[in-house]
Amino acid sequence: MKYRVSDEGYYGNFGGAYIPEMLHPNVEELRERYLDIISTPSFQKSFHDLLKDFVGRPTPLFLAKRLSAQYGASIYLKREDLCHTGAHKVNNTIGQILVARALGKNKIIAETGAGQHGVATATVCALMGMDCIVYMGKHDMERQKPNVERMRILGAKVVPALSGSMTLKDATNEAMRHWINNPTDTHYIIGSVVGPHPYPDMVARFQSVISQEIKAQLTTEIGNPYPDYVIACVGGGSNAAGAFYHFIEEEQVTLIGAEAAGKGVDSGESAATTVLGKPGVLHGSKTLLMQTEDGQVIEPYSISAGLDYPGIGPMHAHLFETERAQFLSITDEEAMQAGIALSRLEGIIPAIETAHALAALDKISFDKDDVVVINLSGRGDKDLDTYIKWGKY
Amino acid sequence: MKNRLISLFEKKSHKILSIFYTAGFPGKHDTIRIAKILEEAGADIIEIGIPFSDPVADGPTIQASNKVALDAGMTLPLLLEQVKEIRKQVKLPIVLMGYLNPVMQYGVERFIKDAKAAGADGLILPDLPVNEFQKFYQKSMEEVGLCMSFLISPTTSEERIRMIDSLSSGFVYAVSASSTTGTKGSFNPDQIAYFERLAALQMKNPHLIGFGIHDHSTFTQACQYAPGAIIGSAFIAMLEKSADLEKDIHTFVTSLKKEK
Ligand SMILES: Cc1ncc(COP(=O)(O)O)c(C=O)c1O
Numbered sequence: 001m002k003y004r005v006s007d008e009g010y011y012g013n014f015g016g017a018y019i020p021e022m023l024h025p026n027v028e029e030l031r032e033r034y035l036d037i038i039s040t041p042s043f044q045k046s047f048h049d050l051l052k053d054f055v056g057r058p059t060p061l062f063l064a065k066r067l068s069a070q071y072g073a074s075i076y077l078k079r080e081d082l083c084h085t086g087a088h089k090v091n092n093t094i095g096q097i098l099v100a101r102a103l104g105k106n107k108i109i110a111e112t113g114a115g116q117h118g119v120a121t122a123t124v125c126a127l128m129g130m131d132c133i134v135y136m137g138k139h140d141m142e143r144q145k146p147n148v149e150r151m152r153i154l155g156a157k158v159v160p161a162l163s164g165s166m167t168l169k170d171a172t173n174e175a176m177r178h179w180i181n182n183p184t185d186t187h188y189i190i191g192s193v194v195g196p197h198p199y200p201d202m203v204a205r206f207q208s209v210i211s212q213e214i215k216a217q218l219t220t221e222i223g224n225p226y227p228d229y230v231i232a233c234v235g236g237g238s239n240a241a242g243a244f245y246h247f248i249e250e251e252q253v254t255l256i257g258a259e260a261a262g263k264g265v266d267s268g269e270s271a272a273t274t275v276l277g278k279p280g281v282l283h284g285s286k287t288l289l290m291q292t293e294d295g296q297v298i299e300p301y302s303i304s305a306g307l308d309y310p311g312i313g314p315m316h317a318h319l320f321e322t323e324r325a326q327f328l329s330i331t332d333e334e335a336m337q338a339g340i341a342l343s344r345l346e347g348i349i350p351a352i353e354t355a356h357a358l359a360a361l362d363k364i365s366f367d368k369d370d371v372v373v374i375n376l377s378g379r380g381d382k383d384l385d386t387y388i389k390w391g392k393y
Numbered sequence: 394m395k396n397r398l399i400s401l402f403e404k405k406s407h408k409i410l411s412i413f414y415t416a417g418f419p420g421k422h423d424t425i426r427i428a429k430i431l432e433e434a435g436a437d438i439i440e441i442g443i444p445f446s447d448p449v450a451d452g453p454t455i456q457a458s459n460k461v462a463l464d465a466g467m468t469l470p471l472l473l474e475q476v477k478e479i480r481k482q483v484k485l486p487i488v489l490m491g492y493l494n495p496v497m498q499y500g501v502e503r504f505i506k507d508a509k510a511a512g513a514d515g516l517i518l519p520d521l522p523v524n525e526f527q528k529f530y531q532k533s534m535e536e537v538g539l540c541m542s543f544l545i546s547p548t549t550s551e552e553r554i555r556m557i558d559s560l561s562s563g564f565v566y567a568v569s570a571s572s573t574t575g576t577k578g579s580f581n582p583d584q585i586a587y588f589e590r591l592a593a594l595q596m597k598n599p600h601l602i603g604f605g606i607h608d609h610s611t612f613t614q615a616c617q618y619a620p621g622a623i624i625g626s627a628f629i630a631m632l633e634k635s636a637d638l639e640k641d642i643h644t645f646v647t648s649l650k651k652e653k
Contacts, residue, residue: 018493020450020519021544022571024553163456169447176449183548183571281494281520282447294468295495296446 003248003324005315009197012321014288014314017196018281022180026188027284029103031198037102038095038205050094051209054127055084057091059210061217061373066345073366076227077348077376078214080239087351087378088207088239089120093189095206097124100187107131107186111161111175113140113168113235114306114353115147116378117191122156132156135174137167140305147382165299168309172283192236193313196284200241200313207242214373215246222371229364231256232375233356234327235271235306237313243375244325254326256364257316258356260302261329271300273312274320274327282310288317303332303386304352306378334359339380340393351378352386397486398514398540398563401437402599402620409621410612410649411438411601412628413490415458416475417467418444419632424472427632428479428487430639434646436485438601440517440623441476443469443491450519452575454626458633469495469504473511480512488542488563490517505533515540515563523560531560542566547587551594558596565600567591567619575626576605580614588618612649624649 009015009031017027037043051057059079068075080088093110100108108130112118118134125132134151138160141148151158164170172194179188193200193207215225230247232240234257247253262270270276273288280289282297290298290310302308312320319325330338339355342348350358354377366372380387387393401409412431416424428439444462448455469491476487489508496504496518508516516539521530523543534541540563545554548571558565570576570584580588591600602615603623615622628645635641 016522016525018520018522021549021557022450022546022568022573024546025548025550163453164446164460173447173449177452177573180450181572278498281492281497283449284520289494291494291498293498294470295498296463297494 005201011318014317073370081379093120105187111171115144122151122154135171139166192238204241208245210242211246227371229372237316239377260307262301269301271302272329306353330356349380411623413440413625415442417462418458421465445492476511486514488515509537
């Protein structure tokens with residue numbers, strides 16, 4: 001199990017819990033209890049019942065015939081876009097709200113970039129009758145207006161993060177500050193496999209339902225649980241972590257993460273962390289981080305608000321360092337074209353985050369009997385404005 | 394030469410005033426001038442903050458000062474140069490406080506050596522895990538003679554306070570409330586009870602109370618329960634408005650220390 005988190009919370013050289021003392025009791029309580037909580041039969045039952053009846057799982061594994069014909073391989077789409085709220089994010093928020101309840105917390109905070117995690121959090125808070133505050137960069141609130149209103153309709157309070165560049169990293173800072181100031185009754189639902197241990201592992205476990213289902217579905221479909229490739233986009237890395245999870249120890253499965261190159265990795269406007277990042281500490285974990293020589297975090301850029309983060313989860317930093325997974329850089333333009341291509345070939349308009357994973361197909365040469373699974377992490381409804389502004393369709 | 398923090402705590406155990414400010418704020422080179430004025434005005438310890446782009450434990454005032462300093466081009470190597478300059482003229486203990494990432498990029502071991510060589514006496518790295526310190530850095534800090542202060546907060550258990558006290562040297566940094574920096578208002582009964590509890594613990598190190606100390610009344614009150622206290626946001630807010638640093642810093646320090 002060389003790719004799993006260690007007892008101390010590390011993935012190889014990455015991970016850990018680099019937090020100020022004021023956060024220690026909360027994070028430590030979570031660390032001590034999360035495995036016990038999530039392994040109880042009652043938790044597992046609530047979690048799986050909600051995934052089934054509320055989220056709509058299992059999500060289909062769809063053989064995309066026209067796409068397959070184009071690339072000369074069998075390409076399956078794992079339809080996380082069909083999850084309630086439109087993306088994989090809800091798998092994690094269902095899990096964490098149940099953990100919060102088990103910990104006796106009745107207030108929830110979250111950060112959000114594109115607003116998908118914010119909406120997924122607001123949704124489960126409504127479901128459970130818990131107070132919900134979502135921090136969102138002021139800049140992102142402007143670019144993702146419909147999601148801001150969805151959160152408000154669901155009863156959440158959306159608080160603009162006004163510090164720094166007013167995007168996802170600043171929203172995360174604000175959520176952490178809120179947690180420092182409200183240490184007893186509040187649980188922080190982090191939206192990706194980032195943050196101090198145990199968050200990366202806990203979020204990966206909740207998202208691992210994706211690869212668990214893929215294995216079962218592929219077995220039915222082709223008589224073999226293991227595909228040749230699993231491809232997913234990587235912002236913080238939660239949908240990729242979920243799609244990779246049960247394949248990580250199976251080295252015959254090639255794992256590919258698609259990162260946002262923005263306007264190009266050398267353009268100064270990019271979010272391709274494995275190319276541009278160095279080991280550093282942000283938001284409580286040691287991981288690859290885009291930063292200056294002086295250790296100041298660099299503002300990332302991507303056309304997709306959900307990939308606009310200066311780091312990746314420590315698990316992915318480790319998969320990169322050990323070369324267990326490959327990471328490809330996809331530009332805005334490549335992603336947008338891949339998004340349109342999927343719409344035309346298969347009748348599915350993907351989220352722009354997800355479109356980065358689809359664009360990776362152009363960078364790989366497949367054998368004709370290769371079985372490829374692309375994690376279709378979300379749907380493009382929230383991105384219509386961006387598609388319209390881009391305009392080339 | 395003996396560590397200046399250790400010497401200070403040997404001589405003084407009451408009303409120790411430690412002032413925190415961000416390096417490179419309000420102007421890139423004000424770091425040096427402010428230290429000199431603080432010594433003249435009667436501060437006991439100078440804590441200089443290493444600016445960082447993402448200061449998660451800080452409230453708006455210190456966040457803003459970090460941003461101003463970084464925008465002006467403040468860096469950790471420049472700060473170490475400034476500390477060297479300060480040390481030529483100032484005898485007070487100097488503590489450098491900052492988030493781990495800039496220090497990690499500089500190289501923690503290299504930073505320990507260079508900070509000491511520049512004339513610093515102590516470090517505070519709030520997001521450095523204590524076990525990592527113990528495993529990797531405690532020995533080199535002891536060898537060069539730098540003190541390390543870890544934070545405790547009202548939610549820290551007694552057992553953990555004991556452990557943190559045993560790993561700290563110079564002083565323990567007692568955060569006054571479960572909060573980020575820069576809160577205002579007077580102390581509530583829970584905080585007073587926490588101060589009393591700390592005083593009764595008889596830690597190995599003296600402790601200084603910080604966060605939320607912002608005027609004469611909160612400073613005096615904190616000093617009833619601890620050897621001293623740390624003021625940051627209130628001082629930085631004053632710097633931000635000041636048209637005459639010399640005069641305003643003197644007024645600020647004098648007003649804190651005046652006896653009624
Ligand atoms: C549809 C979709 N995919 C991917 C991401 C990126 O997050 P992660 O890398 O954690 O899966 C987001 C984030 O908002 C998203 O909305």
